[in-house]
Amino acid sequence: MPRTNERPVAAPRGHGLRLHSWNPDSAADVEAWLRGHRDPGFRRWNTPLKPVTDLDSARESLRIRARQQEEGVSLSLRITDEETGTTLGHIGLGEISRPLRLAHVGYWVLPEARGRGVATRALLLAAGHALTTLGLHRLELAHALGHDASCRVAERCGFRLEGTLRGAMFEEDDRDTFRDAHLHARLATDGVPAPAA
Template identity: 60%
Template sequence: MPHADIRPTSHPHPHPDLHGHGLRLRPWDPDSEADAAIWFRGRSDPEFRRWNTPLSIGSDPDSALESLRDTARSTREGTSVSYCVTDASTGTPFGHIGVNVIDWVMRSARVGYWVLPEARGRRVATHALSLVTRWALAEPGLGLYRLELGHAVGHESSCRIAERCGFRYEGTLRGAMWEAGRQDAYRDVHLHARLASDPDPAPHQD
C-alpha cells in the first residue's frame, strides 16, 4: 500500500509538532481535562455551530473527553491527524486543525479547523492551514497528493483562508452537509482543493 510506512502503529501520536508563524501545533492530549474543556468550548461555540453540525458535540466534560479520545483513536488508526493550535511562546490554545478521512491508496484527505473566539482576527486559521498543508503534501510528512477543504456556502472567511493557502475553488457540492443544528436538512458546500504539484501560493502577511 502506498505510504504505508507512515501509518501509525504503536505511539499514540507518531507525528511531529509543527512550528511557524508564531504557532506550535501539538497533539491533543486525550486524557487531559484541560484539553477536553478547550475541545468542548470550541465545538460548542455559536460561530462554530453556525457553520458546522458535527455528529456529536457533547454536553458535559465527560462526553467532551470521550469525543477527544475518539479523535486520538482515529490518529492511532491512521485515518486522521489532529492538532491543537497554540501560541508558540506561551502555549495558549487557539483552536484545532485536522487532516481527516485519509485515503492512503489515493493519497488524499480533507482538512478542517476551528478557532476559539478570542483568537479570531489574527489569521490563526490561515497560518495553521499553511503549516499543515506544507507538511501533509511533503516527503517527509504524510506524503499526500491531494487535500480537500469544504465549507458551507456563505462562509466567506473560509473561502478567503482557502485561497490564501493555495486551495483552488473547484465547484459547489449540492446538499453535501447538514444545515446548522439539524440532521434532517441539507445545504450546499464550496469545494476547494490543493495538489502536491500546485505552485506555492504567494506569501501572506502577518
C-alpha cells in the same frame, strides 16, 4: 507514505504557531475542545455527527480522534501560540486514504483568537506537513456556502475553488436538513503559497 499514527504528533512549527496532538487525558485539552464546540461561531457552520455538549462527550470525542489517529485514518492537531503554548483552535485531516493519498481538511479557531490570521497560518502549516512529510497528493476542504471567511482562508492557502457540492453538509444544528458547500482543493504539485503577512 510515512505513518500518521505516531503519538504525539507535532507538525512543523512556524508562522508563530505550533501544532500538537490533542490529549484526551488533559483537562485543559478537553475544556478547550468543549469550548470550541459550544461556540456559536463554530455551531453556525458545523454540525458534528455526534454532538459535544459537556466534558464527558468532549473527552470521548477526543478519545475517538486519538484512536483514529493511531489507525492512521485521521490527524487531529491543537493549534497553539508558539511562544505561550496557549490553545487557539483545531486543525485536522480526516478520511485519510493511503491508496489515493487524499485527505479532508477541517479547522476552527476559538473566539478570542479570531481576526489574527490563525486559521490561515495553521492551514499553511498543516497542508505543508500533509503534502510533504505525510506524502499526501490531494487535500480537500469543504465549507458551507456563505462562510466567506473560510473561503478566504482556503484561497490564501492555495486551495483552489473547484465547485459547489449540493446538499453536502448538515444545516446548523439540524441533521435532517442539508445545505450546499464549496469544495476547494490543493495538490502536492501546486505551487506553495506565500506565508500570510
